[in-house]
Amino acid sequence: MDFRELLDQNIQDLDDKPKEACGVFGIIAPAEDVARLTFFGLYALQHRGQESCGIATFDGSKIALHKNIGLVSQVFDETNLSKLKGDIAIGHTRYSTTGSTNIVNAQPILVSFKDENIALAHNGNLVNATELRDFLIKKGYSFESTTDSEVMAKLIVHELSSGKDLKKSIESAFSQCKGAFSVAIGTKDYLIAVRDSYGVRPLCLGLTSKGQSIIASESCALDIVGASFVRDISPGEILFINKEQKLSSSNFASTNTSSSHCIFELIYFSRPDSTFKGLSIYHFRKELGRQLAKESPCDADYVISVPDSGTPAAIGYAEESKLPFGEALIKNRYIGRTFIQPSPMLRELGIRLKLNPLKDVIAGKKIVVIDDSIVRGNTSKKIVKLIKDSGAKEVHLRISSPPVKWPCFYGIDIDSKEQLIASKSESFDEIAKFIDADSLKYISHAGMIKATDLHRNIFCTACFSGQYPIEIPKELNGAKLRYEKVEQKI
Ligand code: SF4
Structure with missing residues (x-):
């Protein structure tokens, strides 16, 4: 390596x-x-x-x-x-x-x-x-x-x-x-x-x-x-x-x-201060949170987000459900960009290098955590553990995108179904069990489209639906490094 x-x-x-x-x-x-x-x-x-x-x-x-x-x-x-x-x-x-x-x-x-x-x-x-x-x-x-x-x-x-x-x-x-x-x-x-x-x-x-x-x-x-x-x-x-x-x-x-158009751009990739067809990405993410609250309310004391991308949806969720919203996970914005490797001891701290919990906000409370997506599930598991270790009474996860079940071949690094926890699992309960959350709910596909306020046919939603707008050649499966492989064979 x-x-x-x-x-x-x-x-x-x-x-x-x-x-x-x-x-x-x-x-x-x-x-x-x-x-x-x-x-x-x-x-x-x-x-x-x-x-x-x-x-x-x-x-x-x-x-x-x-x-x-x-x-x-x-x-x-x-x-x-x-x-x-x-x-x-x-x-x-x-x-x-x-x-x-x-x-x-x-x-x-x-x-x-x-x-x-x-x-x-x-x-x-x-x-x-x-x-x-x-x-x-x-x-x-x-x-x-x-x-x-x-x-x-x-x-x-x-x-x-x-x-x-x-x-x-x-x-x-x-x-x-x-x-x-x-x-x-x-x-x-x-x-x-x-x-x-x-x-x-x-x-x-x-x-x-x-x-x-x-x-x-x-x-x-x-x-x-x-x-x-x-x-x-x-x-x-x-x-x-x-x-x-x-x-x-x-x-x-x-x-x-x-x-x-890739709907994941609106959910997660694009900056919240960008616009799409006159639609504010920030406003769209807040609407996702509102819709999520209507579909999957939660008996909780407090709404928090996984920063930064989950924050607009968390604000929308809190407004719709009339629950208080606050910061409880403080992000170290620069850790993922360091060229210095964490030592084995620091690596064991895992997600703590990136997110630090505010224990006095979390302790003794029923917390609903809003995140924009779950891909492999490992980070969600670590975040739930972090919040529980900080004394939360209950941790409920609400996700402002539908389950990611299919790979993307159009420029996003999700290249195999085997990587995706929603694809591997039988039910949401099974995912919740893996993540150790007290409950887990995703926004519905229809709810996601409703939040855009635009006609559904203008979006690619293939990683949620498996319906690819551009035909995918059979041989193209998990092929990020395909040229290197070809060259090695030669
Ligand atoms: S499959 Fe479509 S919606 Fe999903 S990330 Fe790729 S382009 Fe975006």
Whole structure:
């Protein structure tokens, strides 16, 4: 096990929440410090990936790139940021869903054909990446990374090499891609946004106060640089923006597909200060809590949350059930990001490294704990024990998402049913017994959709329902490291 694997292990031990794929950011703003603006945009998107990050800039003739393993604040400093000059910048922050943690897998990915340099940053996961990669290898392309993002980039080069112009090449390349992809592309002349035809991962367009265009995974990244939200990039849209801020949009999808936005983005992944179709994510999470209280009330003294993601739902639950809400688990926000391993003695403390209970709030009370999801169940078990060890009379768990029973193939790190406690267990009572909670209830599927206040057909809910909007190839099962395996066989 190398150093990075040990770090991953540390983080996983302290947090079994599913991990988001990535955050992307792009800006076209002549005469502005585009690298610095991208740095702050990535800062706002740090929650979407903490393994590596990078920024590429274009000054009209040259391309500059800096990327590395680590957080945005660790990878960038004044010296390397000042070398990233230009009118256009593309940024990326990564968590691996295809390919292991490795500097060669960090993005943006650079490719070139003749005088066309391209930087590409991707959020999502292709379900036909193996097929496309094999096709490109047969055509003589080699790969530096193990990511599906490099497959996309090389596919664009392949289309350019057949004589098509940039626009046609990008349309043709993405029409061959199946799966989830929200992509920011930079060239010497354009900022380009691409979103898969189901719109699984988010991507939005914003404008600075000077009318310069930005694309970002979430609206919170627009807010941090003082830009305003304009609209979401539509499913299947390719948007070209030139330096005069002229927008030209086309649709590459060959068939009409219905939108399938990842509902887990609203429940857990996106920041609460982001919006989706005008809906505040914070407000949605509060509504989930209200709905949960209506469906599964609890005779308790006190409502607490598993911070931070469970907090809006806990506030909604408390308001609806007219119970007091308060903080009782204090989160150490930086422990999961340390490069220093806990000693064996500290490791035994487990969840205490991340959450510290307020005993005087908990002792002698019947507590209802609100969390946004249960994946493997190990962390929930530790949290219940922590609260019981602090003197709680009873601990009742209420979950503001339905049971996670199915893997995700669209860019979230839940890749096998065997990992999922709701899939392995016969009943909620069996899960409650494993977790040692006095009771356990989940919000219903219908209740979750009701809380969105939007039509149900616009969402992917496959990890709750098993109904996948994009067909999954049979061989794609738990295949996060599939390229490494293939290469080892060779
Ligand atoms: S399967 Fe679940 S996590 Fe994956 S895209 Fe669909 S809703 Fe989101």
